Amino acid sequence: MTDTTAPLLVLDDVSIEFETARGSISAVRNFNMTLPVGRKVAIVGESGSGKSTIAAAINGLLADNGVVSSGRILFDGQDVVKLDDKGLRALRGKRVGLVPQDPMTNLNPLQRVGNQIAEAIEVHDKVRASDAFKRAVELLDMVGIPEPDRRARQYPHELSGGMRQRVLIAMGLACRPQLLIADEPTSALDVTVQRVILEELDTLTRQLGTALILITHDLALAAERADDVVVMFRGEAVETGSAAEVMANPRHEYTRRLVAAVPTMQSRPLVPPVPATSRTNDSPRRPLVELVAVRKVYPGRQGFFGKPKDFVAVDNSTFSIQRGQTVAVVGESGSGKSTTAKMLLKIEEPSSGDIVFDGGAITHLHGKDLFSFRRRVQPVFQNPFGSLDGRYTVRQSIEEPLILHGLGNAAERRARVNELLEQVALPPELAERRPAEISGGQSQRVGIARALALKPELVVLDEAVSALDVLVQQQILQLLARLQLELGLSYLFISHNLAVVRMIAHEVHVMRAGQIVESGTPDEIFRRPQHDYTRELIAAIPGRKSVPAATELA
Structure with a gap:
């Protein structure tokens, strides 16, 4: 992905590590990417591959135990890694917008959604509260929420999961940033609303010259909406190129497996038809x-x-x-x-x-x-x-229904948990971690294992x-x-x-x-x-x- 114009974002040989009780964990290794102004790139890979870690590093939002151990992250020529808190606050929201993955942990349950959007507009655009709220309603309408004026006055729990996700998208677009990082922005949306949202993101990119980083596990979406694709596997970029090239002629074995696994309307059914x-x-x-x-x-x-x-x-x-x-x-x-x-x-x-x-x-x-x-x-x-439950380990979460229903002794329950982890493709060492220490996809597999326990x-x-x-x-x-x-x-x-x-x-x-x-x-x-x-x-x-x-x- 090269361009003759000055790039908006450059990640130069970036490595990211996390310090844990079990020692240092390398999450991203020697990652390189150049994003020109107005360009759209999709970062694709499995859960835990490092996609969201890259997004967090660009915004200076790594967890307290995370650090960019080497390399540079240059936004408009400025190294994000070296910015202090004041510099990062000026960067976030106004110049770099973020649409996070999980609405329930990123929306304030005690504040009306319109006020949450308006807050960012007031802070960065220095406008009156009434004007900011009016703009918030316009944004809700833009992202496809019906009756936006009424919805703006509701709390997050009064909205559906898809509507909450759209609120996050409106917040990310609120200050018309130069770069929008969208971390699984449409995973909770039906295809018709997804199309509306993505077309609006396309419009924003064209009209305002806004660059877009789309973090997704949806290869079909990446192929349709991005100019370029970066495929990540276990913390490394294993393939980079135009979306059309990567999807039509994948060179790396992992990319070939990803493309082959995409469900399409021509995919073979996994269940026999009903007589x-x-x-x-x-x-x-x-x-x-x-x-x-x-x-x-x-x-x-x-x-x-x-x-x-x-x-x-x-x-x-x-x-x-x-x-x-x-x-x-x-x-x-x-x-x-x-x-x-x-x-x-x-x-x-x-x-x-x-x-x-x-x-x-x-x-x-x-x-x-x-x-x-x-x-x-x-x-x-x-x-x-x-x-x-964030206080429970993965093992405790899966074991809890067995205990509540009085099934098995401690050894039998331990064996059952191990069996369930294997069934949902989770490594046994994950059993002693807590939800905050595993990816969203891994958390979903824990939920499936828990449901199957009984x-x-x-x-x-x-x-x-x-x-x-x-x-x-x-x-x-x-x-x-x-x-x-x-x-x-x-x-x-x-x-x-x-x-x-x-x-x-x-x-x-x-x-x-x-x-x-x-x-x-x-x-x-x-x-x-x-x-x-x-x-x-x-x-x-x-x-x-x-x-x-x-x-x-x-």
Whole structure:
């Protein structure tokens, strides 16, 4: 990646180390990159490869135990490594914007989201609070949040995961920086909103000459949106070049494996198709799960003017899950997917309708019956950081449900944890670390291992692979398919990644604004979509033409 103009950013032979109780850990070694003004580069690699560490070093945001042990990071000719606190404060936000990966740990739960965006504008642009808030509302509208004026006055917990991610994107763009570092900025977003966000980032780059560093595990997205790609593996840049060149003709073996693992609409399904006879009304098999006319309404708040308006999150949802099968629910953020999952898990109660599990309604379960139900139905949530106790080691997190349900002695539980770590492709030495000491993708795998610990009948997977790089995602999907075949597991699989859904699901329901607008097998949905919204989702899949199918690389 060379350019005849003066580069905005140069990383010259950068190495980064972290001091831990187990000694010094080398996270990045001899990393080189040149980013011209207005250029877009994607840094791609598996969890723990050093992608986010590079992003943190550019912004002077390494953890206290991290240090740039050698090399230079030159931003507009100035070495970031040598800046003091005052210099770094002047750099962050105004000149270098950041969109971090996890909204729940980067948004203040006690402050309205509009005020959080406006705060940065007030500090860096020296404008009045009212003008800053007005700009915050405009930014929320720009990143695709409906009713931005109302949403700006809400707290983070009142927004969906996808909306919270969009708030972070608005914060990163707030001061029109020269460089925007986006660390997995769309991993929580459905494909239609993802397209809106990325097109807006493209517009910003063109109009303002803003450079973009896109940290991602999504090779398809990198191929479609970046000018150049840097592939990282175990702390080193193993391949660098134009996006088109790297994707079409990968030279390094690791890059070839990454490209081959990208799920596409042509990828071979991991599960066998359901026989047609089993999907007829004459089938004698009783479903494991039945949702019958389920509705969830959240009461509106009384305002100064008019009556409160109720919000219908799920409207007359009806479907079933057969034993040993996977039912996927897809749709945009706020469509009702996660609310459906929460009702099935009895985290939320339906306003009307029935949810039946193994022939019995779950509405009035309590005491021992509810405890037994929770053992049979286990969740894997979208946000791995929020679902793991930061005080627990990985071993303690996975072992906790075994202890709560009185399963096994200490030795047996230890063996079970080791078995689960192996199943989700985590090294045994990770067992004694805490969530803050492992990557986001590794945390998600811990969550999956924890869910499998009790050998449940139904696993509710809410964006369970969205935080994983494609190689680990492929391993997890293969694991889920194998466990389903061996143990007869059923899955409710919630995802915005339609290519993944096509690989893992037996049946698909497309949700929009709380309603199921189309249902069918993956082939029926993706080859012959009937609803305009389904066609819109499929058209928005990134990299459909830029990433070759695995067979082309064989």
